Amino acid sequence: MAKIPSEFISLSETCPNIIIQSDYSTVKNFTGEIVRGYKKTAAYMAKAPAKALGEVQKVALSRGYNLKIFDGYRPVKAVEFFQEWAKRxxxxxxxxxxxxxxxxxxxxxxxxxxxxxxxxxxxxxxDLTLVDLKTGKELDMGSHFDFFDERSNTDSKSITEEQKKNRMLLKELMEGKGFKNFSQEWWHYSFKPEPHPDQAFNFDVE
Structure with missing residues (x-):
C-alpha cells in the first residue's frame, strides 16, 4: 500500500468500482513519456473532494453511468516535468x-x-468523463482528454448537440456536489472551497 499524506485518500476507497485510466503513468499522453511522479495506475484526492466525488458517483450510477478518472492529485514534480517538456x-x-x-x-x-x-x-x-453502464463506452464529449483545442472548451460551438448534452450532464453531476468546471477543458473540475488552497504536494502516485 502506498504511503500518502493523511490529508489524502485513494479514489478507489471513496468511489467503489470507479474506472481509473492513468495515461500519465504510461507513454500514451501528450508528452509521449511516462510523467515524473506517476508510478502506477492510481488516483488520489484530498479527503473532502474525494468524498464529494463519491457522492457524484452514487448519483451517476443511479442514472446509468459510471465515472472514469484520467487524473486526480498531480505531484508538483509532474507539473515541473510538463514545463521542462514544453521547452524542448x-x-x-x-x-x-x-x-x-x-x-x-x-x-x-x-x-x-x-x-x-x-x-x-x-x-x-x-479530470474525468462519464461511461455508459450498458455499453461500457465513454460518452461522446466531442474531443478526447487532453485535446488542447477550442473544441475542448466546455461551451465550444464546434460540437454537436448530443456532445453538448453529454458535457452538460457531467457538469450537472459535478456542480451538484460542489465542483466547478474549468471552462477551457470539459473534463477538468475543481472542488470549492479547496481544503488546502495554499499547499501543493509532491508525493508520488503509486
Missing part, C-alpha cells in the same frame, strides 16, 4: 497532431491549458 524541441508530429494540433508546446501554458501551479497538486482537481 518538437520531436513527434503524430503526438502533436493528436493532442495539440494548432498550438506549440509553450502555447499550452500561455493559453491556459496547462497550469504552472495546478489545483491538481493541491488535491482539489480531477
Amino acid at each position: 524541441p518538437e520531436t513527434n508530429p503524430e503526438i502533436k497532431a493528436h493532442y495539440y494540433p494548432t498550438f506549440s508546446r509553450l502555447d499550452l501554458f500561455e493559453q491556459g491549458f496547462i497550469a504552472k501551479q495546478s489545483s491538481h497538486s493541491r488535491g482539489a482537481a480531477v
Whole structure:
C-alpha cells in the first residue's frame, strides 16, 4: 500500500468500482513519456473532494453511468516535468497532431491549458468523463482528454448537440456536489472551497 499524506485518500476507497485510466503513468499522453511522479495506475484526492466525488458517483450510477478518472492529485514534480517538456524541441508530429494540433508546446501554458501551479497538486482537481453502464463506452464529449483545442472548451460551438448534452450532464453531476468546471477543458473540475488552497504536494502516485 502506498504511503500518502493523511490529508489524502485513494479514489478507489471513496468511489467503489470507479474506472481509473492513468495515461500519465504510461507513454500514451501528450508528452509521449511516462510523467515524473506517476508510478502506477492510481488516483488520489484530498479527503473532502474525494468524498464529494463519491457522492457524484452514487448519483451517476443511479442514472446509468459510471465515472472514469484520467487524473486526480498531480505531484508538483509532474507539473515541473510538463514545463521542462514544453521547452524542448518538437520531436513527434503524430503526438502533436493528436493532442495539440494548432498550438506549440509553450502555447499550452500561455493559453491556459496547462497550469504552472495546478489545483491538481493541491488535491482539489480531477479530470474525468462519464461511461455508459450498458455499453461500457465513454460518452461522446466531442474531443478526447487532453485535446488542447477550442473544441475542448466546455461551451465550444464546434460540437454537436448530443456532445453538448453529454458535457452538460457531467457538469450537472459535478456542480451538484460542489465542483466547478474549468471552462477551457470539459473534463477538468475543481472542488470549492479547496481544503488546502495554499499547499501543493509532491508525493508520488503509486
